[in-house]
Amino acid sequence: MNERLLLRLEIDELNAGYAAALDERRFDDWPGFFLPEGLYKLQARENFDRGLPLALIALEGQGMMKDRVYGITQTIYHGPYYTRHVVGPAQVLGEGSEGRVRAQAHYAVFRTRPGDASEVYNVGRYIDEIECTPAGLKLASRLCVYDSEMVLNSLIYPI
Amino acid sequence: MNERLLLRLEIDELNAGYAAALDERRFDDWPGFFLPEGLYKLQARENFDRGLPLALIALEGQGMMKDRVYGITQTIYHGPYYTRHVVGPAQVLGEGSEGRVRAQAHYAVFRTRPGDASEVYNVGRYIDEIECTPAGLKLASRLCVYDSEMVLNSLIYPI
Amino acid sequence: MNERLLLRLEIDELNAGYAAALDERRFDDWPGFFLPEGLYKLQARENFDRGLPLALIALEGQGMMKDRVYGITQTIYHGPYYTRHVVGPAQVLGEGSEGRVRAQAHYAVFRTRPGDASEVYNVGRYIDEIECTPAGLKLASRLCVYDSEMVLNSLIYPI
Numbered sequence: 326m327n328e329r330l331l332l333r334l335e336i337d338e339l340n341a342g343y344a345a346a347l348d349e350r351r352f353d354d355w356p357g358f359f360l361p362e363g364l365y366k367l368q369a370r371e372n373f374d375r376g377l378p379l380a381l382i383a384l385e386g387q388g389m390m391k392d393r394v395y396g397i398t399q400t401i402y403h404g405p406y407y408t409r410h411v412v413g414p415a416q417v418l419g420e421g422s423e424g425r426v427r428a429q430a431h432y433a434v435f436r437t438r439p440g441d442a443s444e445v446y447n448v449g450r451y452i453d454e455i456e457c458t459p460a461g462l463k464l465a466s467r468l469c470v471y472d473s474e475m476v477l478n479s480l481i482y483p484i
Numbered sequence: 485m486n487e488r489l490l491l492r493l494e495i496d497e498l499n500a501g502y503a504a505a506l507d508e509r510r511f512d513d514w515p516g517f518f519l520p521e522g523l524y525k526l527q528a529r530e531n532f533d534r535g536l537p538l539a540l541i542a543l544e545g546q547g548m549m550k551d552r553v554y555g556i557t558q559t560i561y562h563g564p565y566y567t568r569h570v571v572g573p574a575q576v577l578g579e580g581s582e583g584r585v586r587a588q589a590h591y592a593v594f595r596t597r598p599g600d601a602s603e604v605y606n607v608g609r610y611i612d613e614i615e616c617t618p619a620g621l622k623l624a625s626r627l628c629v630y631d632s633e634m635v636l637n638s639l640i641y642p643i
Numbered sequence: 644m645n646e647r648l649l650l651r652l653e654i655d656e657l658n659a660g661y662a663a664a665l666d667e668r669r670f671d672d673w674p675g676f677f678l679p680e681g682l683y684k685l686q687a688r689e690n691f692d693r694g695l696p697l698a699l700i701a702l703e704g705q706g707m708m709k710d711r712v713y714g715i716t717q718t719i720y721h722g723p724y725y726t727r728h729v730v731g732p733a734q735v736l737g738e739g740s741e742g743r744v745r746a747q748a749h750y751a752v753f754r755t756r757p758g759d760a761s762e763v764y765n766v767g768r769y770i771d772e773i774e775c776t777p778a779g780l781k782l783a784s785r786l787c788v789y790d791s792e793m794v795l796n797s798l799i800y801p802i
Contacts, residue, residue: 330652334489341575344590407631409607411572411592413729416659431662433729435607437631443607448727448753448761472725472755493648500734503749566790568766570731570751594766596790602766
């Protein structure tokens with residue numbers, strides 16, 4: 326079978342596991358989808374398209390991610406909400422640095438606040454560099470480029 | 485090829501067929517996606533997460549499903565609407581009881597009422613037990629856990 | 644491996660590339676997803692279901708598509724917006740005319756206007772006839788059947 330298609334299936338699996346962990350609020354599992362020195366960045370499309378550096382959040386390494394998880398679960402005061410990720414099939418873009426794979430996938434995240442209807446929360450795409458490790462595929466970096474510069478309230482949980 | 489990935493592809497296919505049948509209003513085909521004694525349950529996440537039993541609807545076996553289809557097509561008086569399911573790639577979770585497969589997938593269902601714009605209707609995840617039969621994959625049980633306890637009007641058609 | 648599943652993976656790939664080209668505003672790439680004489684049609688479900696011919700837009704061949712791209716990028720005066728396609732796994736329906744493949748996929752397109760939140764824009768399904776060519780899969784025809792007869796403002800960019 327075609328190597329690229331097989332790889333894509335594994336990336337879909339990574340994305341499904343990632344989405345499930347977040348939506349089921351297993352936040353402690355989230356940093357484990359990255360390499361120890363992995364990068365997570367959340368950036369508005371407007372800035373991304375212009376090559377501007379400003380990002381809403383940028384976490385370098387699992388340490389910063391764990392700190393963020395501590396923040397969202399223990400210290401940040403915010404209105405509670407559920408998220409639901411629906412991620413489309415991934416697209417393998419080619420080879421990245423150090424033998425890594427470059428891939429992307431479109432996502433829609435829906436938000437549900439207690440007693441309220443579900444609504445569109447954040448849509449965009451994941452732009453990833455992925456490494457094949459003995460423990461499976463891991464994100465060397467995930468850049469979430471979201472379409473709307475207008476964020477409903479605030480983005481507490483990872484996208 | 486990896487067994488699990490192959491299985492996942494077949495589950496995606498099951499989900500796509502299921503979604504197409506509902507959205508194209510071929511409701512009579514719907515019970516056929518289940519085993520004769522299959523279970524369909526629609527439950528708010530709030531109750532599911534707390535382990536509470538209350539479900540919005542629970543149908544045990546194709547007989548009850550056919551009865552429900554009769555209801556929604558012949559007897560229930562309700563405002564008409566279209567549905568559109570967009571289901572993400574499935575995730576194989578492991579082995580269930582009796583050699584069945586446990587899997588889940590995130591879904592978003594959009595509703596369109598005549599003369600109105602499309603809107604987010606119901607988002608959540610399918611939690612399935614699936615059996616491989618000579619006639620293909622069949623749902624031994626499908627539990628639809630939806631995020632919003634607030635339902636727009638009422639849920640007439642299956643999710 | 645099952646031929647049909649393999650084909651489906653390639654169709655998913657086609658759809659992901661198609662969506663990425665549109666959402667990244669690489670409109671000049673769009674006609675290249677079709678055969679030179681390919682057909683693109685955008686039709687409300689109401690008309691499609693009744694077998695009525697009226698379509699919102701119908702482009703026959705890459706020439707008309709290029710003209711449309713010229714229109715949307717150079718001449719049509721309209722409020723700017725981003726699109727984001729989330730397309731579910733495709734469903735191979737069978738063999739079409741001339742050895743082509745008939746397939747369909749459900750899609751949701753979200754719109755984001757500057758300074759505004761993302762919103763549901765157009766949901767429906769792609770009904771495709773696809774040809775295997777030396778340059779990969781190409782659309783002999785793509786019929787986009789959308790659920791809402793009520794279009795937010797106007798549909799400028801391809802779906």
